[in-house]
Amino acid sequence: MKHPSVPEILAPAGSLEKLKVAVLYGAHAVYVGGQKFGLRTAADNFTLDELKAGLDFAHERGVKVYVVLNSFLHDKDLFELPEFVKYLEEIKTDAVIVSDLGVVKTVREYSQIPIHISTQASTLNVHSAKLWKKAGASRIVLGREVSVKEAGKIKREAQIEIEMFIHGSMCMAYSGHCVISNFTQGRDSNRGGCAHSCRFEYSLEDLSTLEKKKAYFMSSKDLEGLRLLPLFIEEGIDSLKIEGRMKSHLYAGTMSKVYSEALGFYSEHHHFLSDDLLRWEEELKRVSHRDYTQASLVEKAGAQSIFNERENSTEGQWRMVGSVVEANPKAGIVVEVRNAFNKGDELEILPFKGPNISLVxxxxxxxxxxEILRTKPTTLVRLPYVEGVEKMHLIRHRISP
Amino acid sequence: MKLTTYAGNLHDLSVLKNLNYDEVILGPKTLSRFGTLSPEDFMSLSTRARDLGFRVLLEWDILMTEDVFVSVLPHLKALLPFADAIRVQDPGALHWCLENTYHPIQFIAENGNHNLKALEGWVELSQGRLERVVVSLELSKDLLKNYIKNLTIPCELLGLGRILLFYTPRPLLSALAPEKVSQNELIMALGESEESPHKGFPILENHHGTFMFHIKEFCLIDFSSELKEMGLGYLRIDQRFETPSQVEKISKLIEEFSLDQFENFKSSYSQDLMRGFYLVNKTDILFPKLKNSRLQQREGTFIGEVLEAEKGSHLAIMVKNPRGLKKTDQLKILHPKGEVIFAGIFSLKNLSDEQVEIVPYGEMALIQYVGGVWVKSQVFYHMIKE
Structure with a gap:
């Protein structure tokens, strides 16, 4: 019996270091942004040299790199795009992620890089996918309003690769159709200036009852689709995307690891009846997040998908304390400390594969x-060497019981 | 330049007839974001409009997931004989029309599409079937002028009406008090946030989702002569949320503009008015401030950042330049406060405390402590010719 192929896990990489983390923790592909043309203006993003280094690092390990060019560009922004596109082709970029038809045309004019249509274009149906295919797209990143079943139909009927979000923060609006920042803060949300106005608390006055209520009514819960992996596979979805180029190293590593391990299990056993399922879910909870929802992946997102709170969920009360910059018997475990920890603290090291390593x-x-009793952030410290610990492993510490 | 607007009933038609409009936009409830017409009402209104000599534009501007798309098609097909052209925003709707109708198509390109290449792209993809493109409210007049000049089809722009800020298919208002509302009921509210100086955003929930508008309406009435001179094809007046409609007053004002009358109109209109980005669009001007300036200096001669500065002992530098860090390198160190410090390397060690000649890319280098250097200082190769 032929089993359906598994989708790729596509992880966010807001910086070169995060790219390495995602790759080492099992992502099959990563998406990154250059200094321009993307939607995360405030992220580190990649310089030209870093893009080349990131591509080389990923390609050496069989991992693909997609570069986001997903801003809705103004005419003046297009002037510098051809040179950048030529550079991306020269360094063997695997694909670019694009929202704007003007950018699609420019990429086609100056390169043969495959084009993925960004979720910002809100492609939601078979006919829309067909039109983008005619425009030159090889893959569609569907809008987050589309169910997995609908996505399967779009793939079959439009005969195009389909990518869907499986995890992370969500726009409440149809992506690309929110201009609150543009008109209220003078920052173009569709060119990287989103002010996250949907996360604000609003005082609402019902015009029929004149009742007033305060609510974070436009703030969406976070997407989490681990248990839907069988459905994604059944529908033949090609790529499962994790949101979060602005998020932490711990996030990039944990997400890449959990989802790729789960898919790896499926590849081996052709089912998901794994004893590890609860462990994987627990790992997803340990990363800072809003309450999770499956949003519209199965049924249309309703009232239950609204977060309606300011802060992230308290479940993720684990904190990254640092990452391993060297590990050998001579040097010990050298840790770049991000958050302080004390002598005697119980730490968890996240290996690239398999269960975590506990370490006191x-x-x-x-x-x-x-010898020191307490570490300080932005310092380097040595811990005694432990077999199995490698460079780039992440270390975390529980900050509440 | 012609005027275009919406009609919701027979009275609207008679008013518009007297104002010499030659087309009307009709919005079916199932297909149009703010449409109110049942299929029967659409058919009868369209028939009457055609009798009066209007061209009927069917508005199909909702965005649709596949299941919604399939569910609305029977409604659309029933109404097509009553439409002279179709207005679409979802690219899927555009493609369906291209493949399944002979109707002229008007493409609503109000979201994004802020470059000529994109707009030309939609015209090309539509293979001669687009008769009009509805352009973004965010265009400055210089861009608009350029598009009007270069596009092969006429442009339409909002002349007066609400500015849609946000559109989601999720029911956000009824979710707050589900016991009080029946499904698909129209709910309206005003919203304000302490984190924004703007108060009173109109918010509307209907069976297509939830919509939030700007507190002010978009108005280019006072620029109508200029728009006419530019060669704008159509100026749209949207009075769907204004009771009673001011379309008569507005149309006459556009036809014969007078500043006094415009000021009177403004002061009597229910909403404040704004011209948006018509004069200039600088919505990217704040971007450099959003970025940490230190992060922008990583090209070329950048070696890495000081991760640890231990007085009297060492500086730890993560080497991020593919060339690596050699013992012979001369360094330029940029202090977080901006001061520049030059230094040579007397001691170069790896983390195993071994003296080395080079620390490769991606490894931690330990050099001797350099006075005045702090953590997060940035280290560059010192170019002698600088």
Missing amino acids: ASEIQDLSRK
């Missing part, structure tokens, strides 16, 4: 090998 910080030294 029984001894902490500074780089000069002087």
Whole structure:
């Protein structure tokens, strides 16, 4: 019996370091932004050299890199695009992610890089996918309002690769159709200036009852689709995307690991009846997030998909304390400390594959090998070497019981 | 330049007839975001409009997931004989019309589409079937002028009406008090946020989803002569949310503009008015401020950032340049406060405390401590010719 092929896990990489984290933790592809033309103006993003380094790093490990050009560009923004596109082709970019038809045309004019239509274009149906295919697209990143069943139909009927979001924060509006920031803050949300006005608390006055109510009514819960992996596979979805180029290293690593492990299990066993399912779900909860929802993946998102709170969920009360910058018997485990921890703290090291490694910080030294009791952020410390710990492993610490 | 607008009943038609409109936009409830017409009402209104000599434009501007798309097609097909042209925004609707109708198509390109190449792209993809493109409210007049000049089909622009800020298919208002509302009921509210200086955003929920509008309406009435001179094809007046409609007053004002009358109109109109970005669009001007300026200096000679500065002992630098860090390199170190410090390397070690000649890309380098250097200082190769 032939089993359906598994989709790729496409992870966010807001910086070169995050790209490496996502790749090492199992992502099959990553998406990154250059200094221009993307929608995350405030992210680190990649310089030209970093793009090349990121592509080389990923390609050496069989991982694809897609570059976002998903702003809705103004005429003046288009002037510099051809040179950038030529550079992307030269460094062997696997695809570009585009929202704007003017950008699609420019990419086609100056390169043969495959074009993925961004979710910002809100492609929601078979006919829309067919039109983008005629425009030159090889893949559609569907709008987050589309169900997995609908996506399967779009793939079959439009005969085009389909990518869907499986995890992360969500726009409440149809993507690309929110201009609150443009008109209220003078920042073009569709060119990277989104002010996240949908996360504000609003005071609402019902015009029929004149009742007043305060609510975060435009704030969506976060998407989480782990248990829907069988459905994605059944419908032949090609790529499952994790949102979050602005999010942490821990997020990039955890998401890449959990989803790729789950798909890896399926590839081996052709089912998801894994004892690890609960562990994977627990891992997703340990990363800072709003309450999770399946949004419209199965049924249309309704009242239950509204977060209606200001802060992230309290479930993710684990904090990344640092990452391993060297690990060998001579150097010990050298940690770049991001958040302080104390001698005696129980730490968890996240290996690239498999269960976490528990470690008590029984001894902490500074780089000069002087013993210390408490670490400080932005310092380097040494822990005793533990077999199995590798460079780039992430370390976390529970901050509440 | 012609005027175009919506009609919702027979009275609207008679008013518009007297104002010499030659087309009307009709919005079926199932196909148009703010449409109110049942299929029967659409058919009878269209028949009457045609009798009066109007061209009937069917508005199909909702965005549709596949299931919704399939569910609305029978409604659309029933109404097609009563339409002279179709207005669409969803690219899927555009494609369906191209493949299944002979009707002229008007493409609503109000979201994004802020470059000529994109607009030309829609015209090309439509293979001669587009008769009009509805352009974005965010265009400045210079861009608009350029598009009007270069596009092969006429442009339409909103002349007066609400500015739609936000559109979701999710029911956001009824979710707050589900016990009080029946499904698909029209709900309206005003919203304000302490995090925004703007108060009183009109919010509307209907069976297509939830919509939020700007507190002011978009108005280019006072620029109508200029728009006419530019060669704008159509100026749209949207009075669907104004009771009673001011279309008569507005149309006459556009036909014969007078500043006094415009000021009177403004002061009597129910909403404040704004011209948006018509004079200039600088919605990218704040972008450089959104970015940490230190992050912008990573090209070329950048080696890495100081991760640890231990006085009297070492500086730890993560090497991020493919060339690596050599013991012979001369360094230029940029302090977080902007001060520049030059230094040579006397000691270069890896994390195993071994003296080395080069620390490769991606590895941590330990050099001797350099006075005045802090954590997060940026390290560059020092170019002697600078």
